Amino acid sequence: MTQVLRQIVLLSGKDLRIEARSRQTLGLVAVLGVLIVVVLGLGLGPERVKSGMAATAVLWVAYLFGGVLCFEKTMAVERHDGALAGLMLAPIDRGVIYAGKLLSNLTLMLALALIVTPVAVVMFGFDLSAAPFGFAAIMAGGFVGFAAIGTLFAAAVSSTRSQGGLLAIVVFPVSLPLVIVSTQMMMRLFGEGEPLGAVGLTVLIAFDAVYLVVSWLVFELILEP
Amino acid sequence: MNTVKSKLCMAYWLVTASLFAGAVVMVFVWTPTEQTMGVVQKIFYLHLPVAINTFAACMVTFIASIGYLWQRRQVWDDLAVSSAKVAVLLCSIVLLTGMIWGHSAWGQWWTWSPRLTFSLVLWLLYVAYLVIRPSIESRQRRALVSAVYGVVAFLDVPLVYLSVKLMPDIHPSSIGLAPEMKTTLLFCFLPVTMLAVGLIAARYRLQRAETLSMQEAEDPPLDTIAADPAGGFT
Numbered sequence A: 001m002t003q004v005l006r007q008i009v010l011l012s013g014k015d016l017r018i019e020a021r022s023r024q025t026l027g028l029v030a031v032l033g034v035l036i037v038v039v040l041g042l043g044l045g046p047e048r049v050k051s052g053m054a055a056t057a058v059l060w061v062a063y064l065f066g067g068v069l070c071f072e073k074t075m076a077v078e079r080h081d082g083a084l085a086g087l088m089l090a091p092i093d094r095g096v097i098y099a100g101k102l103l104s105n106l107t108l109m110l111a112l113a114l115i116v117t118p119v120a121v122v123m124f125g126f127d128l129s130a131a132p133f134g135f136a137a138i139m140a141g142g143f144v145g146f147a148a149i150g151t152l153f154a155a156a157v158s159s160t161r162s163q164g165g166l167l168a169i170v171v172f173p174v175s176l177p178l179v180i181v182s183t184q185m186m187m188r189l190f191g192e193g194e195p196l197g198a199v200g201l202t203v204l205i206a207f208d209a210v211y212l213v214v215s216w217l218v219f220e221l222i223l224e225p
Numbered sequence B: 001m002n003t004v005k006s007k008l009c010m011a012y013w014l015v016t017a018s019l020f021a022g023a024v025v026m027v028f029v030w031t032p033t034e035q036t037m038g039v040v041q042k043i044f045y046l047h048l049p050v051a052i053n054t055f056a057a058c059m060v061t062f063i064a065s066i067g068y069l070w071q072r073r074q075v076w077d078d079l080a081v082s083s084a085k086v087a088v089l090l091c092s093i094v095l096l097t098g099m100i101w102g103h104s105a106w107g108q109w110w111t112w113s114p115r116l117t118f119s120l121v122l123w124l125l126y127v128a129y130l131v132i133r134p135s136i137e138s139r140q141r142r143a144l145v146s147a148v149y150g151v152v153a154f155l156d157v158p159l160v161y162l163s164v165k166l167m168p169d170i171h172p173s174s175i176g177l178a179p180e181m182k183t184t185l186l187f188c189f190l191p192v193t194m195l196a197v198g199l200i201a202a203r204y205r206l207q208r209a210e211t212l213s214m215q216e217a218e219d220p221p222l223d224t225i226a227a228d229p230a231g232g233f234t
Helices: A002-022 A025-049 A054-089 A094-124 A132-157 A163-191 A198-222 B002-030 B039-071 B074-106 B114-135 B139-164 B179-218 B222-227
Strands: none
Touching: A002 A025, A002 A054, A002 A094, A025 A054, A025 A094, A054 A094, A054 A132, A054 A163, A094 A132, A094 A198, A132 A163, A132 A198, A132 B139, A163 A198, A163 B114, A163 B139, A198 B139, B002 B039, B002 B179, B039 B074, B039 B114, B039 B139, B039 B179, B074 B114, B074 B139, B074 B179, B114 B139, B139 B179
């Protein structure tokens, strides 16, 4: 068990070191996220922006598009110089490769959230102080499920010609239940002032479990050098 | 053999068309008109059977996708894509009939009610299935990615259903039906199911023919290459 965890951390650490040295992905997704917040803020106009609730929807749009770019980039690094073939030849379980990529994607998405969320909070006048832990819990639940599906399909479409739009088209419809649940929970938490219910959180955790188990099971089948 | 097959096909479609004609007569002549909604309510006799058949078509895609992942045989992929195409067609009908109903009942073409949202997400899931396929060049890779997506998309359906349950609902959860209405509704399932099965079968036959011709173009038989003076390298 400890060895598996060590392997996951090693694989993820490799991805994050590449990112830290190249600074390609995070810079790109952070700017994209801020741009999405600004464009939607301008599009919605001052009246609707001031309602505060628009921020959660806008944040989800930024996380979804930024997330897809993260998934693409973490898988694309394995396409250079036959790195994926080397990884597949390594004496590790394919599930470990999946878990490592998932951890890298979650870390990048967390970094994206830390940059984009304060921007949206300020620009949309969103009162995050009303329930900061509730917000974090809902977003964390959403991120895990989204990254689980994104990591799986990034591996599936990474060897195809048209990766960009294709991954978004595959991942967005599948992730919609997560978006619906988390936005409904946000509305209840911030709009109606209801405390974070156990039912909503259980549904979110159950979704994450389904996505994680299914992705982990089929990842082995689709990984090709 | 082919003549018998085409005659059977013809008979199947004739029976389906006759049943549809019978269903139309039952809906408009025999069944009483609902008092509140009026004649628009009759769309329900098409809406519900088509919705149930949409799920059935999605399930065929799911089973065929599992079949492909298990055996890696092209026939499973051909069946999966054929039923996905029919599922999208049927789901479009569900959405359109639902919108017509909604406009009459609530005065709006679209409301974010859980069931409308559910149908829309289901439609998007299977439209994405069809859209991603042409983007993948390799036949084996296309079949593999589609199979994985077909499995994940179907497992996503109950999650979509659970998630939309959290949304406020104005859609009727149960409808009281007169005995004639119930009989007509049950009868309408027959032609709609036959249509769905017939469409999947017809599309599958076409898909098989397309796949076989593509395979032949990609891997020509050895005698064709031998007969070619350039040895196949033209």
